[in-house]
Amino acid sequence: MTTTTRKSAYRQGIIDSSPFILVIIPFATLFGVLATEAGLNVLETMVFSIVVIAGAAQFTALQLMQENTPTVIVLISALAVNVRMAMYSASLTPYIGAAPLWQRALCAYVTVDQSYVVGVSKFEREPDMTVPERVAYFMGAVTPIVPLWYVFTLVGALVGTRVPESWALDFAIPIAFLAMIAPMFRTAAHVVAALTAVVVALLAAGVPYSLGLIIAGIAGMIAGAQTELWFERKGAPK
Amino acid sequence: MIETGTLWTIIILLGIGSFGLRFVFTGLVGNRAMPDWLLRHLRYTAVAILPALVAPQVMWPTATDGVFDIPRAAAAVVTLTVGLATKNVLWAVFSGAATLYGLLFLLG
Numbered sequence: 001m002t003t004t005t006r007k008s009a010y011r012q013g014i015i016d017s018s019p020f021i022l023v024i025i026p027f028a029t030l031f032g033v034l035a036t037e038a039g040l041n042v043l044e045t046m047v048f049s050i051v052v053i054a055g056a057a058q059f060t061a062l063q064l065m066q067e068n069t070p071t072v073i074v075l076i077s078a079l080a081v082n083v084r085m086a087m088y089s090a091s092l093t094p095y096i097g098a099a100p101l102w103q104r105a106l107c108a109y110v111t112v113d114q115s116y117v118v119g120v121s122k123f124e125r126e127p128d129m130t131v132p133e134r135v136a137y138f139m140g141a142v143t144p145i146v147p148l149w150y151v152f153t154l155v156g157a158l159v160g161t162r163v164p165e166s167w168a169l170d171f172a173i174p175i176a177f178l179a180m181i182a183p184m185f186r187t188a189a190h191v192v193a194a195l196t197a198v199v200v201a202l203l204a205a206g207v208p209y210s211l212g213l214i215i216a217g218i219a220g221m222i223a224g225a226q227t228e229l230w231f232e233r234k235g236a237p238k
Numbered sequence: 239m240i241e242t243g244t245l246w247t248i249i250i251l252l253g254i255g256s257f258g259l260r261f262v263f264t265g266l267v268g269n270r271a272m273p274d275w276l277l278r279h280l281r282y283t284a285v286a287i288l289p290a291l292v293a294p295q296v297m298w299p300t301a302t303d304g305v306f307d308i309p310r311a312a313a314a315v316v317t318l319t320v321g322l323a324t325k326n327v328l329w330a331v332f333s334g335a336a337t338l339y340g341l342l343f344l345l346g
Contacts, residue, residue: 019327039240044249051253061248065240074248079255084287089263090276091283098269108261113288120284170301171310171338174292175317179330181288182321193282194289201290202297213290220286225278 009133013140017118021144023176024114027055028149032156034059038066042157049153053146054112057081083214088116095123096138098131107135110142117180124184189231193224309341 028049035045035058052058061078069077088111096107118141123134185191197220204212272280296314298304317334324330 019331044245048249051249052256054256057256061252065248071244071247075251078252082256082259085256086259086262087283087287089260091280093263093267094277096264097267104264105261108264109257111260117284117288168301168338168342170299171313174295174314175331175334177288177292178314178317179321179327179334181285182318182330183325184285190285194285197286197290198293201293205294216290217287220290221279221282224282224286228278
C-alpha cells in the first residue's frame with residue numbers, strides 16, 4: 001500500500017515538473033555551447049554540469065573565468081548566486097527533514113530552482129503527505145529535469161555552434177518561473193512578500209556578487225512574515 | 239583561455255560549496271524543530287526569491303544589453319496574469335511564449 005502511494009507520488013512529481021522540460025533543454029544546451037566556446041573540452045563541460053548542477057552559478061563562473069578573474073572571486077560570486085539554495089534547503093527542511101540521511105543528501109544534490117518550486121508548492125497544498133511520499137514526489141520532480149540537464153549539456157558541447165539569438169532563449173527562464181509562482185499567491189502575505197522582493201531586487205540590482213538577490217529575498221520574507229503576523233493580530237483570516 | 243588547473247579547482251570547490259549550501263539545513267537540521275519565527279519567514283522563500291530573481295531580467299534583459307524590451311516585459315506580464323487567472327502552469331508558459339514571439343515578430 002505504501003509502495004503504491006509512493007509510486008503515485010513519484011509519478012505525480014514527474015507530471016508536475018514536466019513543463020520545465022521546455023526550459024531545461026535550451027538552458028542546458030546553451031551552457032554546453034558556451035562552455036565549449038570558452039575552451040572547455042567535452043569532459044570538463046560534463047563534469048562541470050554534473051558536479052555543480054546549478055545553471056546560473058555555472059554561467060557566472062564561466063563568464064568570470066573567461067575574464068581571468070582571480071579564483072577566489074569566481075568562487076565567491078558563483079556561490080553567492082547559489083546562496084538561494086541554502087534558503088531552499090531551509091524551506092524544505094520542515095517537509096523532508098525526517099527522511100533518512102542518504103535521502104536528504106540525495107534531495108540536497110538535486111535541489112534546483114525547478115525541483116524546489118514544484119516540491120514546495122505541492123507540500124504547501126497537501127500538508128497531509130507523508131515524508132516518504134514527499135521524498136518520492138521530489139525525486140519525481142527532478143526526474144524530467146536533472147537527466148536532461150546532463151544530456152543537453154552534452155548535446156550543446158558536441159554541437160558547439162551558437163544558438164541563434166533570435167530564439168530569445170534567455171527569456172525561457174523568467175517565463176517558466178513566473179508561471180510556476182503565480183499559483184502560489186494564496187494569501188495577501190504572499191503578495192506582499194513578492195512585491196517587496198521585486199522592489200528591493202530592482203533597487204539593489206547594482207549590489208556586487210548577486211547579493212542584491214539575497215537582500216531582496218530576505219526583505220520579501222520579512223515582509224511576508226510581518227503581514228502574516230499583522231493579520232493574525234487582527235484576527236482576520238490569513 | 240582558461241587554465242586547466244584553475245578550471246578543475248573551480249569545478250571541484252564550486253561543487254562542494256553548492257552541495258554544502260543545499261545540504262546545510264535539510265542535512266544538518268534534519269528532524270529537529272525549527273523556531274516558529276524562522277518557519278514563518280521560510281514560508282515566503284519561494285514567493286520572495288523567485289520574483290526577485292526574475293524582476294531584473296524582466297526590466298533589464300541581458301539579451302538586449304540591459305535595455306528595457308517591450309516583448310519581454312509584455313511576456314512577463316501575460317505569463318503572470320494567465321498564471322494567476324488559470325492557476326495552470328502550462329497555459330501560463332504558452333501564453334507567455336506566444337506573447338514574446340508574437341511581439342518579437344511584429345516589432346522585430
